[in-house]
Amino acid sequence: MRGASREDDLAYTLIAERPEDHDAIERVLDRAFGPGRFAKTSERVRERGAEFEPALSRVAVNDAGEIIGVCRIWRAHAGAPVFFLGPLAVDPSAQAAGLGLALTRDAVAACRAVGGQAVVLVGAERFFRPLGFTLIPRGRVSLPGPVDPRRFLWLELRPGGLDKVRGEVGPPVR
């Protein structure tokens, strides 16, 4: 998908993540999050067997071919199949131009297109609300570690998609 920021000063393309993007993505994550990003509970979900989905994940590439943003998607399970979204990061040089929302919107659309039922994530409600994410009712879903319930969000991808979602987010069940 081809996009441009609201100010039209940041042209970018959104594509599925490719293996060769790995190192550039690590640099964006380091610059956006700083130290401590591996300490997050979301990282425990990924370590414990959530399955990375590069075809549903998105990277933003600028006109110079540089990676300036990433939104990763993982296949997981919490009472029912769910997609776990994160990390989402935009390089500090490209922030506040609409790219974070565009990346998330495109990755969510990819999850819906493959028949996904629900997306779960940890993040700022104010940021994700415009895309339809809402707070998970307290106690309904958990992660393998502490999570601030005011930052624990989900999105229904099709009617009834959240009905069976409950319990701890873990690896996908085949």
Ligand SMILES: CC(C)(COP(=O)(O)OP(=O)(O)OC[C@H]1O[C@@H](n2cnc3c(N)ncnc32)[C@H](O)[C@@H]1OP(=O)(O)O)[C@@H](O)C(=O)NCCC(=O)NCCS
């Ligand atoms: C959060 C992040 C991905 C947003 O990307 P971005 O391209 O700067 O965001 P956008 O330009 O798409 O912002 C869209 C809206 O969200 C708001 N917003 C941006 N970051 C926000 C945040 N951390 N919390 C709440 N709202 C935020 C913006 O103000 C903007 O609102 P507006 O349209 O009313 O001005 C980016 O700032 C980043 O990488 N931050 C560091 C890593 C991080 O915190 N990741 C998110 C984990 S949930």
